[in-house]
Amino acid sequence: MRIAVAKEIEVCERRVALVPDIVARLIKQGLEIWVEAGAGERAFFNDAAYEAAGATIIADTNRLWSEADILLKVSPPREREDGRSEIDLLKEGSVLISFLNPLANPVIAQKLAARKVTALSMEMIPRTTRAQSMDALSSQASIAGYKAVLIAAAALPKYFPMLTTAAGTIAPAKIFIMGAGVAGLQAIATARRLGAVVEAFDIRPAVKEEVQSLGAKFVEIKLDEETTAAGGYAKEISEASKKRTQEVVTEHIKNADVVITTAQVPGKKAPLLVTEDMVKQMKPGSVIVDIAAEQGGNCACTDPGRDIVAHGVTIIGPINLPSSLPVHASQLYAKNLTSLMQLLMKDKNVEINFADDIIDAACITHAGEIRSTRIKEALQTVTSAVS
Known part of the structure; x- marks a missing residue:
């Protein structure tokens, strides 16, 4: 063989x-x-x-x-x-x-x-306990979540942790992570290690305990529909639910120093989570890292593969983050x-x-x-x- x-x-x-x-x-x-x-x-x-x-x-x-x-x-x-x-x-x-x-x-x-040819696609490995050791999407997404936080920390014109110095106390950065799958959870853990205050949102209520166990605050939105698809992935939701979600997360995005978006739907364009109006409300110097850039991006202003500044916000759309490690x-x-x-x-x-x-x-x-x-x-x- x-x-x-x-x-x-x-x-x-x-x-x-x-x-x-x-x-x-x-x-x-x-x-x-x-x-x-x-x-x-x-x-x-x-x-x-x-x-x-x-x-x-x-x-x-x-x-x-x-x-x-x-x-x-x-x-x-x-x-x-x-x-x-x-x-x-x-x-x-x-x-x-x-x-x-x-x-x-x-x-x-x-x-x-x-x-x-007999072809086996690594994206099609089921999300089951028995298949965990073969789940390449998860192993690579974890790397993407980790690296996204490092990219954000390098781009943000502030410290991540709280610092007490002779010149005064510096407040910690506020990080808002959208999507609490494997990438999002690793991003939460990494941002917390760097000393940031972290909030996270996901349409799947089942991930609340995982988010909280990592020391982040879970932003909960009750939707009148099923939000988890087969295999544990986030399910594409209705337009009404998308509108309700955007209304709630707008305030959290506005107050964040860094927003990291990770939401992807297998085989489809990434859902729009951050509109241009939301970007306009963010503080000058804030940073968005859009992990879903390869699928079109979760942010309306994302330009896949490029770093841009829109309305005073740095928006980073990295391609193939796992390959960078x-x-x-x-x-x-x-x-x-x-x-x-x-x-x-x-x-x-x-x-x-x-x-x-x-x-x-x-x-x-x-x-x-x-x-x-x-x-x-x-x-x-x-x-x-x-x-």
């Missing part, structure tokens, strides 16, 4: 799918590991470290992709500089495991099915992949068991077919829009 680690070609992607420590463990299990030359360089894992772990370094990209039984990546397959698609390099019947974003980009599932992001992601592969393999061979709820949810294509109904519906929507 040959497992290959591809080098990421996306400019902003610094992570790598496997790290040397994990490679060494897999080789002890009798697996053959190929690593594309330079695959770990941007994550500070050089080829020599992989060779020392027992991996074979492959300089020929075409060979690595076409001869792999299981190919591991971080970002979805893309077009190469020579105009060829990475998907076209995969051999029929091989297994691809990666972030694939199939709900937002269902065409990728169509192409993988046409290539007769590539060492630990890669380590965590590699453990997520390894846990999933342990489920897939039996006696050093791939065994796709759809009776297993994790494999059933994560496997989006197999034997030339798209397996997910949600992806099929998304693909029909895209096809209808084009025609």
Whole structure:
């Protein structure tokens, strides 16, 4: 069984799918590991470290992709500089495991099915206790929440903690975090460690205790509808509920020194949480860090990938925050992949068991077919829009 680690070609992607420590463990299990030359360089894992772990370094990209039984990546397959698609390099019947974003980009599932590749999307891992060790969305979101607070602290023209000095007492910064999923909770914990006063809001009332356990105040809004979707994710709410929510959070945004937004809905545009009118009411020098920038942003003024100043407020729309901490992001992601592969393999061979709820949810294509109904519906929507 040959497992290959591809080098990421996306400019902003610094992570790598496997790290040397994990490679060494897999080789002890009798697996053959190929690593594309330079695959770990941007994550500070050089080829020599992989060779020392027992991996074979492959300089020929075409060979690595076409001869792999299981190919591991971080970002979805893309077009190469020579105009060829990475998907076209995969051999029929091989297994691809990666972030694939199939709900937002269902065409990728169509192409993988046409290539007769068995594809497992890391975004589709279910939010269950048994799947926690494979939940790459959570492991990477935690990094994003941590880094968002550091970015905010660097941009804010104030201290985060309260300081008592000979020149007087400095009040702590007020941080308002919108969304208390994995990223939001890590942001709360990090902001509290830095000494800030933290408030947090989420449409899911069930997260109240988690927010309070981290030392933050929970801003509660009672809505007359279900706000939690399957798997524990926040559910898209009605326009009436959105309006009610905006009315309540406006006052908290106005009084905050920093607002960090983290709300995302899988496969859909990020919900608008901070309107331009809210931005206008914020204090000059305040900062917004919009973690959802890649999905369009939670703030009306967000420009994905750029830092801008609007109405005296610095608005930061970072792209791919986990990649900015590539060492630990890669380590965590590699453990997520390894846990999933342990489920897939039996006696050093791939065994796709759809009776297993994790494999059933994560496997989006197999034997030339798209397996997910949600992806099929998304693909029909895209096809209808084009025609």
